[in-house]
Amino acid sequence: MTGKPCYRLIFPILIIGLFFMGCTSGTITSSPTITQSPTSILNILIPTETPWSTVQPATPSITASPLPEESIIPATSSPQNQLLQLTFVSDRHSGYYGVYAIDVNCLETDEPCLGEPQLLFEWEDWISAIDWSPDGKRIAFVSGLYGGKLFIADWNGENAIQITSTCGAADSPQWSPSGDQIVFIYAAGRPGCEVLEPYQIQVYDLKTGHMTPSLSDAYDPSRINWLPGGELAYIAKKSETDWTEMINVAEPDGTLIKQLPTNATDYSYILGLAFSPDGQQVAFVGEIHPLTGRTTVDIYVSNLEGSDSINLTNGSGINLAPDWSPFGEWIAFESDRSGDYEVYLIKPDGSGSLQITHDPASDTNPAWRTKP
Numbered sequence: 001m002t003g004k005p006c007y008r009l010i011f012p013i014l015i016i017g018l019f020f021m022g023c024t025s026g027t028i029t030s031s032p033t034i035t036q037s038p039t040s041i042l043n044i045l046i047p048t049e050t051p052w053s054t055v056q057p058a059t060p061s062i063t064a065s066p067l068p069e070e071s072i073i074p075a076t077s078s079p080q081n082q083l084l085q086l087t088f089v090s091d092r093h094s095g096y097y098g099v100y101a102i103d104v105n106c107l108e109t110d111e112p113c114l115g116e117p118q119l120l121f122e123w124e125d126w127i128s129a130i131d132w133s134p135d136g137k138r139i140a141f142v143s144g145l146y147g148g149k150l151f152i153a154d155w156n157g158e159n160a161i162q163i164t165s166t167c168g169a170a171d172s173p174q175w176s177p178s179g180d181q182i183v184f185i186y187a188a189g190r191p192g193c194e195v196l197e198p199y200q201i202q203v204y205d206l207k208t209g210h211m212t213p214s215l216s217d218a219y220d221p222s223r224i225n226w227l228p229g230g231e232l233a234y235i236a237k238k239s240e241t242d243w244t245e246m247i248n249v250a251e252p253d254g255t256l257i258k259q260l261p262t263n264a265t266d267y268s269y270i271l272g273l274a275f276s277p278d279g280q281q282v283a284f285v286g287e288i289h290p291l292t293g294r295t296t297v298d299i300y301v302s303n304l305e306g307s308d309s310i311n312l313t314n315g316s317g318i319n320l321a322p323d324w325s326p327f328g329e330w331i332a333f334e335s336d337r338s339g340d341y342e343v344y345l346i347k348p349d350g351s352g353s354l355q356i357t358h359d360p361a362s363d364t365n366p367a368w369r370t371k372p
Contacts, residue, residue, distance in 0.1 A: 085369045092361035096122040121157025132369040140173040167193035245270040260306025283322040312350045332366035
């Protein structure tokens with residue numbers, strides 16, 4: 001008898017195999033395997049000291065050569081989203097401070113698809129703030145526990161350029177929507193580095209390599225954000241006599257558009273801010289010192305009228321550094337609610353809180369990155 005054709009057996013096997021294929025989503029395990037990318041820091045350029053005045057650093061050269069290819073394996077992508085990463089700073093590897101990245105997709109769902117933490121690069125000093133260029137190819141970061149210095153580098157830490165004076169103190173770098181400028185908070189150092197000048201808002205131009213003051217009316221600014229329409233939003237005290245901190249929205253020429261929130265006097269300090277991608281909402285950190293009871297440091301969301309603030313974190317630990325996802329579905333932040341600082345996600349209405357990192361080291365300064 002003639003045997004049956006073998007393809008009749010192959011088809012069922014293929015169907016069974018396809019059944020078990022699919023997108024895997026879930027949370028990060030407590031001891032993830034770290035895939036290390038290039039970690040060497042090359043060609044660090046340090047500007048000449050210019051005490052008592054604005055630093056004029058060397059013209060950057062990081063655009064002179066092609067950027068190296070990334071070796072990170074992405075999580076399964078979602079057709080609705082670009083390939084995104086949630087990056088953060090940690091000292092979890094070899095005693096150095098490093099910038100790590102987790103591939104994140106499926107942001108339109110209640111449980112995003114998450115990859116494993118990957119080491120992008122190591123740094124030999126404390127990193128206290130990071131922000132990515134719009135194309136995701138470069139990073140601006142502040143290094144140094146006391147009096148941090150502003151650096152710009154490729155995505156893997158190479159071709160790093162020191163922008164500010166060694167005697168100065170920088171904070172809160174933010175790339176412009178066009179990617180050709182960086183705004184940040186800066187206090188220049190006086191001779192000998194004993195005293196710092198008052199904090200100012202500065203803009204660094206990548207095309208000219210020059211740093212110039214901006215928004216000179218801001219009194220003691222502490223954080224700044226570049227809005228999608230080109231406006232600047234910054235935290236500053238009202239005046240020398242009124243230390244109430246406000247979120248100020250201003251045109252690039254300094255024209256004040258609005259101040260918020262309307263209940264600013266309820267907060268002892270406002271410690272951080274991040275605007276939604278459409279610029280219609282702001283997430284901010286409000287610290288409250290009550291006359292009796294426990295101090296709280298929570299993340300709030302307010303509309304642009306400064307009213308109807310929603311408390312997202314409700315006194316669960318110290319909550320800092322909000323950063324809105326590029327499509328507005330989630331807000332990333334850091335919190336010590338588990339005993340050490342970890343990275344979390346929460347929806348803008350306060351629902352769906354997720355712990356993203358689980359590690360004995362401190363995982364801080366979350367920042368979204370669009371992967372090239």
